[in-house]
Amino acid sequence: MSSTNLIVVNQSEIETFLREGRLAKLERLIAPCRLVSGDIASSSDWETLLREANPEIIVGGWSVPPLPENAMTELAPALRYLCYLPGSVRHLVSREQIEAGLLVTNWGNSISRTISECALLLTLSCMRRVTYWAHEMHDKGQWKVHDTETLSLFDRRVGLHGFGAIAKALVPLLKPFTSRISAYTDGMPDEVYEEYGVTKANNLKELFANNDVIIEVEALTPSRHKVIDEALLRSIPEGGVFINVARGALVDEEALVRVVKSTELQVGLDVFASEPLAENHPLRGCRNVTLLPHISGPTTDRRCDAADYAMENLKRYLNGEPVVAPISCEVFDRST
Amino acid sequence: MSSTNLIVVNQSEIETFLREGRLAKLERLIAPCRLVSGDIASSSDWETLLREANPEIIVGGWSVPPLPENAMTELAPALRYLCYLPGSVRHLVSREQIEAGLLVTNWGNSISRTISECALLLTLSCMRRVTYWAHEMHDKGQWKVHDTETLSLFDRRVGLHGFGAIAKALVPLLKPFTSRISAYTDGMPDEVYEEYGVTKANNLKELFANNDVIIEVEALTPSRHKVIDEALLRSIPEGGVFINVARGALVDEEALVRVVKSTELQVGLDVFASEPLAENHPLRGCRNVTLLPHISGPTTDRRCDAADYAMENLKRYLNGEPVVAPISCEVFDRST
Numbered sequence: 001m002s003s004t005n006l007i008v009v010n011q012s013e014i015e016t017f018l019r020e021g022r023l024a025k026l027e028r029l030i031a032p033c034r035l036v037s038g039d040i041a042s043s044s045d046w047e048t049l050l051r052e053a054n055p056e057i058i059v060g061g062w063s064v065p066p067l068p069e070n071a072m073t074e075l076a077p078a079l080r081y082l083c084y085l086p087g088s089v090r091h092l093v094s095r096e097q098i099e100a101g102l103l104v105t106n107w108g109n110s111i112s113r114t115i116s117e118c119a120l121l122l123t124l125s126c127m128r129r130v131t132y133w134a135h136e137m138h139d140k141g142q143w144k145v146h147d148t149e150t151l152s153l154f155d156r157r158v159g160l161h162g163f164g165a166i167a168k169a170l171v172p173l174l175k176p177f178t179s180r181i182s183a184y185t186d187g188m189p190d191e192v193y194e195e196y197g198v199t200k201a202n203n204l205k206e207l208f209a210n211n212d213v214i215i216e217v218e219a220l221t222p223s224r225h226k227v228i229d230e231a232l233l234r235s236i237p238e239g240g241v242f243i244n245v246a247r248g249a250l251v252d253e254e255a256l257v258r259v260v261k262s263t264e265l266q267v268g269l270d271v272f273a274s275e276p277l278a279e280n281h282p283l284r285g286c287r288n289v290t291l292l293p294h295i296s297g298p299t300t301d302r303r304c305d306a307a308d309y310a311m312e313n314l315k316r317y318l319n320g321e322p323v324v325a326p327i328s329c330e331v332f333d334r335s336t
Numbered sequence: 337m338s339s340t341n342l343i344v345v346n347q348s349e350i351e352t353f354l355r356e357g358r359l360a361k362l363e364r365l366i367a368p369c370r371l372v373s374g375d376i377a378s379s380s381d382w383e384t385l386l387r388e389a390n391p392e393i394i395v396g397g398w399s400v401p402p403l404p405e406n407a408m409t410e411l412a413p414a415l416r417y418l419c420y421l422p423g424s425v426r427h428l429v430s431r432e433q434i435e436a437g438l439l440v441t442n443w444g445n446s447i448s449r450t451i452s453e454c455a456l457l458l459t460l461s462c463m464r465r466v467t468y469w470a471h472e473m474h475d476k477g478q479w480k481v482h483d484t485e486t487l488s489l490f491d492r493r494v495g496l497h498g499f500g501a502i503a504k505a506l507v508p509l510l511k512p513f514t515s516r517i518s519a520y521t522d523g524m525p526d527e528v529y530e531e532y533g534v535t536k537a538n539n540l541k542e543l544f545a546n547n548d549v550i551i552e553v554e555a556l557t558p559s560r561h562k563v564i565d566e567a568l569l570r571s572i573p574e575g576g577v578f579i580n581v582a583r584g585a586l587v588d589e590e591a592l593v594r595v596v597k598s599t600e601l602q603v604g605l606d607v608f609a610s611e612p613l614a615e616n617h618p619l620r621g622c623r624n625v626t627l628l629p630h631i632s633g634p635t636t637d638r639r640c641d642a643a644d645y646a647m648e649n650l651k652r653y654l655n656g657e658p659v660v661a662p663i664s665c666e667v668f669d670r671s672t
Contacts (some may be wrong), residue, residue, distance in 0.1 A: 012483075062482075080356050114488050117513070121464055124457040128631065134470040137627035143612035146398075147348075151451050152635040172512045177453070186637035239637070276479035284474050291473035293480035295464065299488040301575070 005057040006035035006049070008040070009085070013061035016303040017085050017159035026307070029314055030057050038061045045048030051077040051122050057317070059083045059310065060092075067093050069316040074098060081317055083086045087111070087297060089327060090335055098329050102316070108325040109165040110309035111298045116170035119245045121214050122268030123158075125150040126241045127213075129266065131290040151212075151266075153177040153241060159201060159211030161228075162246060165189050170217065171196045182211065185218060213241040220247035221334055230255035233265070241266045245296045249274040257282045260289055270296040339414040341369035341393040343384070344376070345421070345514050349397035352639040353421050360645070365650055367540045372503055374398045386411040392512060396428075397647065403429050408436060417653055419646050423633060426671055439653070444661040445501040446645035447634045452506035453580045454632035455551050458604030459494075462577045463487040463549075465602065467626040476636070487511040487548075489577060495537060495547030497564075498554030498582060499524050506553065507532045521554060545570045546567070549577040555592065556583040566591035569601070577602045581632045584608040593618045596625055598619050606632040 007026060014023055034053055040046045046065045058064065062086070072079050082093060083105040089104055098104060104164060110174065125131065128150050138140035142185055146269045158174055160183040174181055175197075182199035184207040189201045193200045200206040204227065208214055216234055218224060228251040236242060242265060244251060253273040260267055260283065268290040269283070274296055279333040283289055298306055327335070343362060350373065352357055355524055356592070363369055370389055376382045382401045392414045394400065400420070408415050410449055417439040418429060425440055435438060459466065464486050472478035483554040490598055494510055497505045503519060510517055511533075519529060520537035529536045537543040543548055549573055556561060564587040572578060578601060580587060589609040592623065596619065604626040634642055649659040663671070 094445070113490060117460065117488055117490065121457070121460040121466070122454065125461065125466060127635065128457055128628070130457070130461060130466055130626065130628070131470045131474070133631075134626070134629050135474070135612070135626065136465045138467070138471070138623070139475070141615035144631055148631075148651065150631055150635040151454055152638045154449060154638060166346065176508045176512065215386060277473070279477035284477060286476070290466065290470070292464070292466070292469050293473060293478070295469075295480055295486055299463070299486040302488045302490060304672060312654075 002054065003056050004053040005030040005059070006036055006053055006055045007033055007059045008036045009059075009061040010039055010063040012035065013063060013085070013303075016300055017061060017307040019304055022304060022307050022311070022331075026059065026311060026314075029311060029318070030059065033057075040065050041067070047075055049228070050079075054078045057081045057083060057084065057314070059314070061085050064092065066091055067097060067102075068093065069096075072097060072102060073100075074215050076264070081314075083314055083317075085303075085306050085310055088280060089332070090334060093272070093332075095287040095332055098327065098332055103323065104157055104324060104327040104332075105323055106315050107298070107306035108309060110305045111302075112165040112169040113219075113243050114298045114302050114305075115166045115296045116173055118270060119166070119170055119217065119243055120173045122243045122245065122270065122290055122292070123213055123215065125290045126266035126268045127153060129288075131264065132287045134253060141198065149207040151241075153213070156180065156213055157182070157211040158213045158215065159183070159207040161185070161204065161207060161214065161216050161250075162196070163192065164217065164219060166217040166245070168196060170215070171198060182207065199235070204228075204232055205235065209235045209237070212237060212239065216242075216246040216247050216250055218250060220249055226247055226252040228252060228256075230259065232317065233259045234263070236265060239264070241268070243268040245270045248275065260286050266290075268292075270294055314315070339392050340388065340389040341366045341395070342372055342389055342391040343395045343401040343403055344372045345371055345395075345397040346373065346399040349421070349639075352636055353397060353643040355567070355640055356431065358640060358643050358647070362647060362650075365647060365654070366395065367394075369525065376401055378406070379611040380443070383411055386415075389525060393417045393650070395421065395650070396471075397421050399559060400428065402427055403433060403438075407429065408438060419648075419650055419653075421639075421642050421646055425668070428444070429668075431485070431665055433669055434663065435483045439659065439664055440663040440668075441646070441649050441659055442663065443642035444645060446451055446641045447638075448501040448505040448639050450553060450634045450641075451553075451581050454606060455502070455506055455553065456509045458579045458581065458606065458626055459549055459577060460489060461578070461626045462604045463489060465624075468623045471623050487577075489549070491551055493518070493547040494549045494551065495543040496520070496534070497529055497540065497543060497550065497552050499528065499534070500509070500553065500555060500581060502553040502581070504532060506551070507534060515654060518543065527569035540564075541569055541571065545573070547573045548573060548575065549614065550579065552578075552580040552586055554582050554586060555670075556567045556585055557644045562588040562593075563587055564588060566595060569595045570599070570625075572601060575600070577604070579604040581606045584611065596622050600624060604628075606630055623672075
């Protein structure tokens with residue numbers, strides 16, 4: 001039974017993820033393949049396509065439709081690998097399909113450096129109060145007054161909650177400003193902190209109380225749900241900064257709102273307990289909070305990094321080598 | 337005739353510039369001296385004080401009153417050195433007093449790193465459109481839509497107009513993001529660019545047309561008045577960024593307004609042709625412009641750098657060595 005691989009991307013995905021010759025490179029890499037450009041009209045069109053092509057590999061962008069439950073058993077028995085160019089696959093595949101042996105990858109750590117860039121941006125924004133000034137300057141016709149406090153990152157103590165790929169990409173961005181970086185996560189060998197020139201904190205309490213800037217870059221697990229509580233937030237020293245580019249559910253958001261409204265804590269958030277952020281959410285309008293709509297992941301111009309990363313994984317797959325960061329059932333369960 | 341040096345600072349200046357033991361250190365350094373804490377009530381009080389103390393050295397913060405024209409000739413014939421902790425001295429001394437031999441210094445290059453930090457902040461803000469999102473998220477209850485373009489600094493071409501102390505402090509902040517940095521200024525030896533790993537641009541036209549991010553860090557001289565014209569601004573490649581942390585008068589601001597209103601150029605400004613920025617200035621409300629009210633200089637927490645720098649200069653003066661960056665008549669004439 002013949003098999004034709006599928007590349008399912010729309011025009012905008014071709015122009016961003018697959019720009020500058022990457023589409024042709026991908027087509028050569030997984031030939032024979034069929035490019036399905038543009039959004040697929042209906043689920044029956046998608047089922048027909050899967051049946052006709054019977055792909056071993058599907059490479060997809062945001063426009064790829066969910067895999068039907070019978071994709072591997074009936075429609076496309078050759079299917080082995082869903083190479084998804086963006087991030088979340090929860091809506092695309094089921095736990096059962098992964099258990100049944102479907103290999104699934106996404107943009108993995110290729111987006112870590114843009115997330116770390118966003119963490120630095122939010123940190124500097126909070127310290128100079130860019131969101132406050134945006135409102136004062138654009139909406140209120142104001143200018144500075146002498147007692148407005150602004151802060152610099154130079155020589156500041158920075159505490160990272162989490163020490164995965166994003167934290168490791170963040171350290172070199174922070175180093176030109178300060179060497180006083182510490183981090184806390186569970187079960188990381190001491191050598192890893194040492195390798196990055198970072199001091200190990202023994203627990204969250206110590207991390208929060210002893211740093212001027214706290215940056216959330218930790219992975220969300222069930223035990224970390226709302227682990228950042230009101231007491232921790234209030235323990236950040238006066239003049240402090242709290243940044244979250246990880247997951248909103250790490251933080252007790254109601255407590256965060258109380259702290260934001262009752263202190264001068266400067267807060268930078270790209271992620272929220274529930275997204276999209278409710279139109280009337282109490283964080284909106286708080287000018288000591290810089291708000292971004294979950295855009296810390298790859299900027300438009302760096303989506304190509306995700307495609308390059310996908311192509312490396314495709315090469316590994318085609319050479320019979322293990323791919324980097326396959327989405328296991330465990331990863332699937334805790335993903336959002 | 338006896339002479340007692342003066343330290344003229346108010347409480348807020350003591351708590352910022354002279355925090356953490358710096359006041360005591362300064363008092364020991366220039367003893368015998370008198371601390372005049374708090375704003376001086378009237379110009380006759382100031383004249384009386386100068387006459388009584390007849391200081392050789394005055395160390396002053398923003399609260400020091402202007403030197404009367406007869407300060408050196410009649411009131412305080414011992415006066416030799418005005419060591420001003422902040423920046424602009426135009427309102428404090430006259431050209432004639434400098435010509436007559438008064439040594440004047442200010443915070444000099446001690447503030448360069450905080451200005452470079454602000455330049456990086458404005459660059460990252462423009463690329464992620466923080467000002468746009470501040471408005472959408474805080475005032476309009478919005479969330480992201482798929483076609484909002486955001487950009488990363490990674491691997492981008494950055495062009496610096498100017499290659500003085502601020503540019504030199506900026507290069508190490510940019511290097512973790514990109515090695516594609518070029519710079520243009522008049523008469524800088526090629527070796528200086530090489531030392532910093534920066535490519536020399538041959539002229540402004542080349543600098544603007546060949547970079548994604550343009551950052552103004554050039555000193556203002558009469559020949560550079562409005563040197564950044566509409567043609568240069570329009571020559572920045574599509575998706576580009578223009579930052580000014582130097583002086584507003586370098587730019588034809590009316591042209592900048594036209595470009596901002598008719599293109600997608602992302603602009604970050606800390607300085608303006610006329611400051612404070614007029615309440616109804618046409619840049620206000622343009623959400624592709626991040627506006628700051630001339631705060632790129634030392635943040636509140638880094639004013640102590642200026643005091644440390646001043647004390648180094650005072651030591652040099654007391655040892656009979658040349659001070660760093662005295663304000664000559666030429667520097668005075670072109671200062672703002």
